[in-house]
Amino acid sequence: MYTMNWKILVLSMMATLLVANATKSEVEAFYNETANLPCDFKNPQNFSQEELVIFWQGARDDVLYELYRGREKQIHVHANYINRTKFNQTTWILHLLNVQITDQGKCTCFVQHLGPKGLVIIHQLSFQLSVLAPFSQPEITRLDNKTAEIGEILNFSCSSKQGYPKPEKIYWIVETTNSTQYPGEIHLSQDDTNQLYYVTTALSLPITESTIWINITCFLKTQGPVELLTSETLQIKMKPHEELDSNFVIPGVIVVLVLTVVLLIILRVLPLKKCSHLCDKREATRVKTEDTDHPKERDEALESLSYQMCEKRGDR
Known part of the structure; x- marks a missing residue:
């Protein structure tokens, strides 16, 4: 029966406990801005950096950054993350620059101790990196050149672009003498380059005899910081019925x-x-x-x- 160095045994037990409990739910970042990726390592044993290997691993097991015994090491870092990270040695936070949609997913910070028996994981923190891209303000567009007359059907579209993730809901509020909410069917397209979404919906609005004026507003419910985006209100006035002028009717009858x-x-x-x-x-x-x-x-x-x-x- 062999004996194990008591220090390594203690470190292994600590690592097991830390790995089992060190999980952070979610980190949010904005598209094209900086994400702060935590590690939350307290270093209770007061190890020097020369004894530690620290690295972050992304959703596809790509290495984002590695600090090997106090020095940055890029040999294992994926090409997509070269020159895109900055490590704060005081806070143990990795700043990921110019965040892209493809960066999102599960990330993990690993801390290993280099001892007589090699590298041993003594800390591990996993979290979900979520990337948000705010949609543009919805914009209403007329799809026809019809005059707002009784019996006509007016057609409109509402669109918003450069957003992520998918919006939750899009709808219209049409105000006449009363306010009516019309649900909108979401039509999505995604940019192949940056993975951002373009959303649009359509509305066909019949004009009735009771219609005098119309105010139309489009609303987009998203998962971003501004959950409800509102378009500018489109105002439409009905074309009045053309009544013959009495000054014109009498001479006309005489003729x-x-x-x-x-x-x-x-x-x-x-x-x-x-x-x-x-x-x-x-x-x-x-x-x-x-x-x-x-x-x-x-x-x-x-x-x-x-x-x-x-x-x-x-x-x-």
Whole structure:
């Protein structure tokens, strides 16, 4: 049976207890800003830095930073984190610069003691790094050029961009004589380069007879520091019904009446002129017949026809 150095045994027991209990829930950081990654090592044994190896490991087991026996060592550091970290030896906090969406996930700080038997983990702290990118102020856009008239359906869109994580909810408040909330269907697209989201939704609004004015506002509920983002209110006034001016109606009616009278006169005069022309033609025919000694029977037939037409003209 072999014996173990009592100091190493104590350190191992301490490490086991520390590893089991050293867990921090979450660290939040803003996109493109600095994240403060804790370690919370108290160094109860007052080890010198030359006896310690300290490093942070990211979500994909990438090494973010390593301090090996008091000196920074980059041989194990992932290329994405070279020149992006600063270690504060007083507070034991690692500052991660220019935070990206891809940095989020589970992170762990390890502290190892270098003793006669090699490296032994004496401290470990795990936490979730969450990255937030505030969405832009929602913006309402008209999707048509229709006039706000009764019976029309007006179409709008509301959009916000460059945010992370996904928004929780988007909705509209439409104010007329009463206020009505309309839920919005979230449509998301994600930038392949920075992983930020662009969100949009649409609204179709029918115009009814009771509509006089409309105020439309779009709201976006997010998981960022400002949980509810509000657009500027879009104000729409209804187009009034076009009523004919009385100064225009009366002259218009007079013109219509005059035109109607003129048309009736024309319809009366034209048939009379036609009958007069036929009667004149009958007289000319009779004279010509007399001159050319046409048979009397034909003259009598023409005279009878002309007489009937002229009688009708006289009746009118």
